[in-house]
Structures are given as structure tokens and as C-alpha cells.
Amino acid sequence: MPLPEPVEGFDTVLVANRGEIARRVIRTLRRLGIRSIAVYSDADAGAPHVREADDAVRIGPAAAAQSYLDIDAVVAAAVESGAQAVHPGYGFLSENVAFARACAEAGVVFIGPGERALEVMGDKIRAKEHVASHGVPTVPGFSAAGMTDAEIAASAERAGFPLLVKPSAGGGGKGMQVVRSAAELPDALATARRVAAAAFGDDTLLLERLIERPRHIEVQVLADAHGSVVHLGERECTLQRRHQKVIEEAPSPAVDADTRARLGAAACAAAASVDYRGAGTVEFLVAASQPDEFFFIEMNTRLQVEHPVTELVTGFDLVEQQLRIAAGEPLALAQDDVRLDGHAIEARVYAETPERGFLPATGEVLVWRPAEGVRTDSAVESASAVTADYDPMIAKVIAHGADRAEALARLDGALAETVVLGLDTNIGFLRALLAEDGVQTGDMDTGLIDRMPPYTAGAPIAAALDVAAAALDPTGPEHPGAERRASALWRAGSGWRSGGTPPARAVSVETAEGDVIAVAVPPAPGASGGAIDARDADGWVWVHADGVTHRLRPLGRRAAMHRRLAARERAAAASDPQLRAPMPGAVVAVHVTDGATVATGDRIVTIEAMKMEHPVLAPHDGVVRVDVAVGEQVRRDQVLAHVALVDAAAASDSPDDSTADAHEASAPTS
CATH class of the missing domain: 2.40.50.100 (RNA polymerase II/Efflux pump adaptor protein, barrel-sandwich hybrid domain)
Incomplete structure (x- = not known):
């Protein structure tokens, strides 16, 4: 492979972020021959991104406000390390206009857009008004302030039904009324005004088109300092939980070639309207029933978490493009150069417990083993510590296929092969989500996950139980007096005897849900069937077998008896x-x-x-x-x-x- 063209002006770049995005940026910097500088908090002193960078600078204690969000500390690190530029990744300071200004004042290039783009697009209301004036479609709607009911009815007809009537003041959904026809409008206006006046002391109303069963579609754009703007197609980010994206893909199964061209043109217009520079994403809302009609939501003035799916279907390294644009180079590609090859799907792996309402999980990663044959951008390795200080996303698994069906199958297989032992993850939930009919067919909306039944991991398989049961130490505290037995043969607890077949050893195993299961362990357990296991400091055995991970604890007879008695008391109480x-x-x-x-x-x-x-x-x-x-x-x-x-x-x-x-x-x- 030929060496890439050097990026003129940059020989050292500071990466003002952590985790998987810092590692991903460092990877491109190394490929381009640019020296990388990592920053880290006390919690991240031993993190992979710190080891992988050419140099690293401590910027503060664990709290993000005192480290990764400390503008003075990050800028000082860039200046002291001799960096000519700072790549902010995403999150933290990536869209902070004060940070961009501080970099400029220090003579350091901020790898991102200019201050005007950050200011306009950083305010959603201002951004919507701004792009609407440049021909970008926004959700039809109007303020009813000072209007008579007849004037409201006429404006409602122009906006189109169904409409959402909502109080201008306040929030929380109070007073909102759905209107599906002109006949329903008078009663809805009266109700909304009455509730708004009582709840907020202001009965001014807003009316907006109701987007039912919405899909979330975003368009990747690139713009240089010489006036060129191109788009790299769209991404489907509809699968969300609590407004947090879970699965992303490119291209969208709901977007045809004509709609793609119109989406791309609107995104480029939004970027050009603020003299955008660098990589950015313009986000749109699309009704599932009318995917050819779209409305601007906001513009993210940075690299997105889901950028790998665009890279896999277009072949462009977006971080490299950011670096070249920031260095003043013109875009080396035109719109006609962009071709979408196949389909890519990404799943975000979080340290969380889906069975407990997706509460975040922490702990030491005892074993980390990414799947082969797919792209995995990870924040962790074996022996990494996941703390409560930062976002719980620990990896992204991204699969590419000739078509969507192949990409889905490869992603599911990759998730089954991804091994994370030592802390709970959402991998099981991700696989259940991929198996949903709506996901398989592409008939999705942002409420799909909310309609799924509560996730349950299911009972542990026999192979996992056998591995956990075999981990019981016959000489441990569950067997008092074991250390005083006559010989190692006795201490082994194998059940060996002179003549005859030794019996199986009866062991109880506790599940993470508190159930106790009896397991018969043969005196000479066979192969674990490819299972991978590790034991944590609290005595739990983490087992990955047949694509599923279980947390189990082997119990001696005394401990098992106490668990069962406690379960009876719990049931009675x-x-x-x-x-x-x-x-x-x-x-x-x-x-x-x-x-x-x-x-x-x-x-x-x-x-x-x-x-x-x-x-x-x-x-x-x-x-x-x-x-x-x-x-x-x-x-x-x-x-x-x-x-x-x-x-x-x-x-x-x-x-x-x-x-x-x-x-x-x-x-x-x-």
C-alpha cells in the first residue's frame, strides 16, 4: 500500500479526548506519520489511549469538569507539547466555542468548524430559524400568539394535519393536544389554552406538524475553506433508547436515490449557510409513512460516534479528511466521487445491566476479546478498569456486508464472538434487538425499543453451569477442615475410590439473579466446549459460551443451604x-x-x-x-x-x- 500524502503544517496533534475515539484518532495520526499527544485524567492514567499515543499529558483528577472539560488545562497541554493542532473527538469540548476561541488565541489549530458555525448550530432554535432562511426544510409550524381562532384554522390548513398543539410556555408535555383534522381543532385549542393558563399563567400556543412514527436520518458532510461542500450519504440512527442511539447503519433502508440526493443537498445547504469547515452531520426527522419528506432537527459540528459506518461504505477516512481540511488543503473529492459500497451496521457496547433497567456497570475487565472479521473500536483491553466517572460506552462493533441482510448477520455473529468478562454489558440486548422483525425488515421508528418487552438474559446454559461448578475450590472456606485432610488426593475432592466408578460431585451454582441451581460435576470434567471463563475477586465466575455471557458463583453445601433458606424467607416476606x-x-x-x-x-x-x-x-x-x-x-x-x-x-x-x-x-x- 502506498504511503499517504503528508499533511502539511502538522507534525504533532493533541487528542483532547479519551476512550475509543482517542484511540481511533491516534490510529489515523500514526498512519499519516503525525506525532500524537494524549491527555488523561487520574482515572485514565493506565488507559489504552495513553499507552498508544507518542506522548501523554496529565490534565487533572478524575472528574471531567476538572480534566477533559478544563479548557485552560487542555490548551496548556497542547502548547507545552508543541502540538500545532487539537483534535477534540466528540463530546467534552468538541462543540465548545470558548474552547475553539482559546485554541486560536494560543496559536493552536482547532480541528473543527469556525466560531460562527459553532455559535449558530449550538442553539437549536437559532439553528432552525437560520437554516429555514436558506431553504432547508424544517417542521412546519407557527406561533398562534395574537391570532384569532379563524386565523389559526387557516394557518393549520396550510401547515397540514396531523398537528401538535402545545403551550408556548412550560414543558413536560402539559397541555399538548394531537389534532388530526380541522374538525378537532376548536376543542383542542380550548383545552390547550385552559391547561396552559392554569399550569404556566400563559395561554399562548404553538402548532407544529406531528411527525408520527419518526425515523432519525442524518447526513455526513465535508466542507473545506475553499468553498467546496460534499455529502457522503446518510445514516439511519432510528434505533434509540432514552434518546440515546443504540444501532446505526449506512445507508438507510428507507431512503431511495432521489431522496438521498435531496437530503444531501439540504445538508450541504445547511453547512454552506454558516461557512462550515471540516466534518459535520446534519440531522433530519422523517415520518415512517412518508420517508421522502424530511425536516431539519439540528447540526452536529463534530465527528459523530457512528462515523465508522460511513467510512466502511464510502472508503474515506473521516479523521484524515478533518486533518487535511484543518491544515488548509482543498477537498480532494467531488460529489461524483462518492459511491456507496454495500451496507454497514454499528452496535454500541455499553457497560450496563439491561436486566436492571440498563443501569451502568463498573469493574475490571477480566477478559476482553473482540470478534474477528469486523471492525471494533474499543476503549478497553483485558485488565482495563471501567469506572463511574465517564460515559459507559466501552466499544463499537461495526460490520460490513454486500447488502443489509449480510451486514446484519455479520454484526450478530460478531457480537456473539465478542467476549467481555468482569462486568455486565448490553451485548445480549443488542442481539435481541437485531432479531426484532422491525429491525430485520427495516420497518423501524424511534419508539421500537420502547415497545420491546423488558429484556431478560435467560437461564444459563449447561456448559456455563459446568464451568462455574468445576471452579469450586474443595479446599476453600466452603469446606472447613479441608486443609487438614490426610493427602492431596483427599484435598482434590475428586471422589476417587479404590475400585468402581467415582461418583459425580454435587455442586450448587448461584446465578446473578439469585437463583440456586444444582449441578452434577463429573470427577474428571471434560472439555468446556470452547467456553472462556474468569473469576473475579468476589468469587463470581464469568463464563462466555455459545455467544452468551453469564455471571455465576459456585456454592458449597452450606452456602447453598443458606441461599435457599433466605429465598424462602424472602418469598414469605x-x-x-x-x-x-x-x-x-x-x-x-x-x-x-x-x-x-x-x-x-x-x-x-x-x-x-x-x-x-x-x-x-x-x-x-x-x-x-x-x-x-x-x-x-x-x-x-x-x-x-x-x-x-x-x-x-x-x-x-x-x-x-x-x-x-x-x-x-x-x-x-x-
Whole structure:
């Protein structure tokens, strides 16, 4: 392969980001012969991106506000390292106009658009008004301020039904009314005004076209400083959960060649309207029933998380294009040079527990093994630590195929082969999502994931149970006195005896959900069938077998008996008196004091991790005892508080009652 043309003016570039995007930018810098400088917080001192860069600079403690978001620290690192430019990646400071200005003042090139583009597109309302004046379609709508009902009706006819009538003031969905025909409009206006006046003291209304079953389509653009703007086709980003993209693909199965050309022209017009420079993404909303009609949402003035799918179908390295544009080079491609080859689909792998409402997960990655034959952009390696300090995305798995069906199959196979042991991930959920009929056929909208039933991982397969059961240490604490047995043969616990076939060893295995399963382990267990396993510090065995990962714990007879007794008590009780942390994180609030009487659903403690707060609520009426303090770091399932039933609490005040604490201590996780 011939060496790429050098990028004139840049011999050192600082990457002002972390994780998989920092590694991905460093990869292109190395290919172009440009020296890379990483920045890192204390939490990332041993992170892969720090080791892979040519040099690295510490910029602060773990908190992002004091490190990756510290403009002065990042700019100082660029100046001190001799970097001529800064690549911001995405997130953090990538769309911060103050950061771009600070780079310019320090004589460092910001690899991104100019200040005008950042300011205009950074305000969604201003951006919508701005692009509309340049011929970019926006959601039809109007303000009803000062209009009579007759004037509103006439404007509504021009805007088109169905419409969404909503109060101009306030939010939260209060007062919103869906109007599907002109006949429904009068009643909807009266209701919306009444609710708006009562809730917000202002009955001014807005009316906008209702986009039903919306699809999220975005267009990748490139623009240089010489007036050239091209688009690289569209990406489908409809599969979202809580407005967070989960699966992205290129091209969209809903966009034909004519619509693609019109989408691309609108995106280029939006970029040109602010003299855009670099790589950017213009996002549109499309009705599932009318995919040829689209409306501007916003413009992201940076590289997108999902940019790899565009790279795989076009063959262009978007980071290289960013570098060349920032260095002042004209675009080396015209619109006619852009060809879409096949289909690419990306899945975002998060450290989270889908079974627990997708709460973020943390811990040490005991084993990391990416799939072969696909592209994987990862933030972790074996022995990496995933903390609660940053976003929980740890990798992106991207598959390419000759068509969409092949790309889907390859992505599912790659996810099955991706091994992450030591912390929970959403890989199982991603595979279930890919198997949905709507995903397979391409008949999708942004509500598809919300309509799916709650995710369950399913029972562990026999191969995983066998591996976990075989991990029980016969000389461990589950077998008191084992170290005093006569010989190593006895300590092995193999069941060997003189003459006859040795019996299988009966072992119980606990699942992550608290179930206890009996497993018969043969005295000489056979091959694990390709299973990969690792044991964490808490005694859990993580097993990847047949494309599924399970967290299991082998139990001796005594421990298994205690688990079963506790399960019976739990089934007999109304609810568990122990309140446990649903995720690892920091205690940011304690809402009650010791000895307080609380009611079912009252907030007791709030945990924060990975940009998410989660309140822990009282499971029943009772008297609370708090076991943690604000600022304390807690593990998942750590006991945070106890809520004793009123009768039990009264009984515990009696000096004759010594059983309450023992009972609570044996209760399992609710």
C-alpha cells in the first residue's frame, strides 16, 4: 500500500479526548506519520489511549469538569507539547466555542468548524430559524400568539394535519393536544389554552406538524475553506433508547436515490449557510409513512460516534479528511466521487445491566476479546478498569456486508464472538434487538425499543453451569477442615475410590439473579466446549459460551443451604428490609435521618454514576436505618439502608429480641 500524502503544517496533534475515539484518532495520526499527544485524567492514567499515543499529558483528577472539560488545562497541554493542532473527538469540548476561541488565541489549530458555525448550530432554535432562511426544510409550524381562532384554522390548513398543539410556555408535555383534522381543532385549542393558563399563567400556543412514527436520518458532510461542500450519504440512527442511539447503519433502508440526493443537498445547504469547515452531520426527522419528506432537527459540528459506518461504505477516512481540511488543503473529492459500497451496521457496547433497567456497570475487565472479521473500536483491553466517572460506552462493533441482510448477520455473529468478562454489558440486548422483525425488515421508528418487552438474559446454559461448578475450590472456606485432610488426593475432592466408578460431585451454582441451581460435576470434567471463563475477586465466575455471557458463583453445601433458606424467607416476606445499591457509584444525597418513619416509595438515598442519578426508594412503610453517607463510593448490591417494618422495629427495641439483626443479615437482594 502506498504511503499517504503528508499533511502539511502538522507534525504533532493533541487528542483532547479519551476512550475509543482517542484511540481511533491516534490510529489515523500514526498512519499519516503525525506525532500524537494524549491527555488523561487520574482515572485514565493506565488507559489504552495513553499507552498508544507518542506522548501523554496529565490534565487533572478524575472528574471531567476538572480534566477533559478544563479548557485552560487542555490548551496548556497542547502548547507545552508543541502540538500545532487539537483534535477534540466528540463530546467534552468538541462543540465548545470558548474552547475553539482559546485554541486560536494560543496559536493552536482547532480541528473543527469556525466560531460562527459553532455559535449558530449550538442553539437549536437559532439553528432552525437560520437554516429555514436558506431553504432547508424544517417542521412546519407557527406561533398562534395574537391570532384569532379563524386565523389559526387557516394557518393549520396550510401547515397540514396531523398537528401538535402545545403551550408556548412550560414543558413536560402539559397541555399538548394531537389534532388530526380541522374538525378537532376548536376543542383542542380550548383545552390547550385552559391547561396552559392554569399550569404556566400563559395561554399562548404553538402548532407544529406531528411527525408520527419518526425515523432519525442524518447526513455526513465535508466542507473545506475553499468553498467546496460534499455529502457522503446518510445514516439511519432510528434505533434509540432514552434518546440515546443504540444501532446505526449506512445507508438507510428507507431512503431511495432521489431522496438521498435531496437530503444531501439540504445538508450541504445547511453547512454552506454558516461557512462550515471540516466534518459535520446534519440531522433530519422523517415520518415512517412518508420517508421522502424530511425536516431539519439540528447540526452536529463534530465527528459523530457512528462515523465508522460511513467510512466502511464510502472508503474515506473521516479523521484524515478533518486533518487535511484543518491544515488548509482543498477537498480532494467531488460529489461524483462518492459511491456507496454495500451496507454497514454499528452496535454500541455499553457497560450496563439491561436486566436492571440498563443501569451502568463498573469493574475490571477480566477478559476482553473482540470478534474477528469486523471492525471494533474499543476503549478497553483485558485488565482495563471501567469506572463511574465517564460515559459507559466501552466499544463499537461495526460490520460490513454486500447488502443489509449480510451486514446484519455479520454484526450478530460478531457480537456473539465478542467476549467481555468482569462486568455486565448490553451485548445480549443488542442481539435481541437485531432479531426484532422491525429491525430485520427495516420497518423501524424511534419508539421500537420502547415497545420491546423488558429484556431478560435467560437461564444459563449447561456448559456455563459446568464451568462455574468445576471452579469450586474443595479446599476453600466452603469446606472447613479441608486443609487438614490426610493427602492431596483427599484435598482434590475428586471422589476417587479404590475400585468402581467415582461418583459425580454435587455442586450448587448461584446465578446473578439469585437463583440456586444444582449441578452434577463429573470427577474428571471434560472439555468446556470452547467456553472462556474468569473469576473475579468476589468469587463470581464469568463464563462466555455459545455467544452468551453469564455471571455465576459456585456454592458449597452450606452456602447453598443458606441461599435457599433466605429465598424462602424472602418469598414469605412482603419485601426485603435491606435497600441495596442498584449500581456502583457515589452517594449524592441521603434524604432521611436514622430512626425516621418512612412510607412506601419515599426516597431514602440517591446514587450517581456515569451521568445518571438513581433514587433508592423505601419498599414498604417502616422505620429507616441509614448505613451510608453523602460522598461515599458504594458497590453494586451494597446495603445502603434498612427499612424495618413498624412491628419488627418495635420488637427490636426489646432487650429480649436478638433475632431481628440476624434475620436481616440473611436476607438476599430484592
